[in-house]
């Protein structure tokens with residue numbers, strides 16, 4: 001097996017990142033696959049961050065004058081670069097974030113999809129024409145670029161989350177300054193190199209339109225506090241949201257928050273159990289439980305509980321945990337020892353609370369002694385305790401029983417987070433109730449599909465402690481623009497609204 005560091009360096013060089021940028025410096029990046037270092041970077045200083053924002057501001061002033069469809073052309077060419085390099089960038093995602101190969105490649109596919117979506121949107125940025133109450137008047141809405149958009153991203157979607165934001169922000173006429181997770185800076189630099197190739201091809205792209213800032217929380221705070229950054233999109237833990245959101249509110253800036261989830265699935269007696277089991281397996285164990293939309297709570301009607309749990313236990317005991325570079329591995333490593341400790345502690349607490357745990361033990365993987373590999377854990381819990389109501393970012397699925405669907409929906413909603421949810425049923429009334437105003441309180445509610453793996457065409461995000469933000473499809477582009485209401489008088493008199501008279505003669 002090629003060493004992860006040799007392979008990572010070779011991929012970075014191939015994708016166009018100068019090796020000098022990633023081989024000297026105090027920020028050590030480790031591959032979760034082996035635990036060995038794959039990069040040594042010099043973080044950006046605070047002064048460099050301020051300069052990057054100033055450059056991005058200038059870039060925006062030029063970019064906003066470029067017709068939107070031309071801006072869309074940049075995203076089309078970027079999608080081409082991503083397509084050409086999908087396997088390599090996807091493999092780098094695997095090396096740096098530990099995702100299995102198909103998920104690494106899938107993450108790049110998501111980038112391609114949102115770029116194409118943004119290219120289409122670039123010909124559709126539109127406002128309303130509204131009936132005026134005054135004669136010979138017209139009212140309309142126009143949408144204008146905002147300025148510099150700050151993007152703070154998490155380790156678990158090291159490139160797609162930036163792209164969800166950047167693709168829309170850029171076609172809307174903004175510039176972007178990106179602070180990726182310090183655990184995954186290599187994929188960010190490689191993405192930036194591909195972006196620069198696309199920018200060179202389209203021509204006329206101002207310098208500093210898209211910048212990557214490597215470093216930790218202090219750089220995120222600079223973005224949050226900077227008066228020339230009107231919108232910050234921040235993806236990560238709810239704790240990070242608590243740190244960032246008040247800073248944005250203090251200066252009345254826009255916050256697009258994509259924070260922690262604690263996603264549930266309800267399984268009803270009429271469900272197709274074969275389908276449900278497959279969806280639960282991917283939802284709960286895929287990406288080693290490190291998706292914001294990972295299935296973390298399963299609420300099963302008591303009449304089918306025994307049957308379903310028996311089937312799931314068999315899968316949990318046999319699913320292939322291993323080196324994510326190898327075909328056949330379905331569960332790769334946790335990101336680091338901190339994640340492993342959090343999982344270990346949660347399982348200990350679950351046992352103390354009467355939970356019955358299947359799996360959860362550390363797994364030795366050949367040639368990967370420094371990786372934190374675990375067998376996913378299925379935990380039968382007597383009740384939805386505080387532990388269950390807390391997001392532990394690891395593959396733990398808490399399973400609980402319900403009698404009546406109304407109680408199951410109440411359990412679905414009785415957590416601080418509100419990202420994703422799903423129901424497995426063939427009963428129309430049950431499905432519709434779950435989707436109704438009395439149903440799931442989450443930003444995403446699915447029927448006969450797990451909670452994860454959203455398509456880019458829909459708006460993505462959640463309520464409550466998940467932060468309320470929406471990214472990606474639908475009309476989310478509006479978040480990256482400012483709305484102006486324009487009223488035009490094409491007559492010769494000046495009627496006032498609401499019949500007000502103000503006669504100055």
Ligand code: NAD
Nearest residue numbers: 153154155180181217220236237240243258259260261292
């Ligand atoms: P994290 O909160 O540790 O870090 C995310 C980003 O925020 C990083 O860039 C980090 O440097 C920065 N950051 C962290 N603490 C900060 C602080 N106090 N001040 C300023 N910046 C700070 O999250 P993570 O461990 O990288 O990712 C996992 C978390 O992200 C999970 O909670 C997961 O649910 C969440 N997540 C949410 C979504 C979503 O769309 N809702 C998507 C992916 C991940």
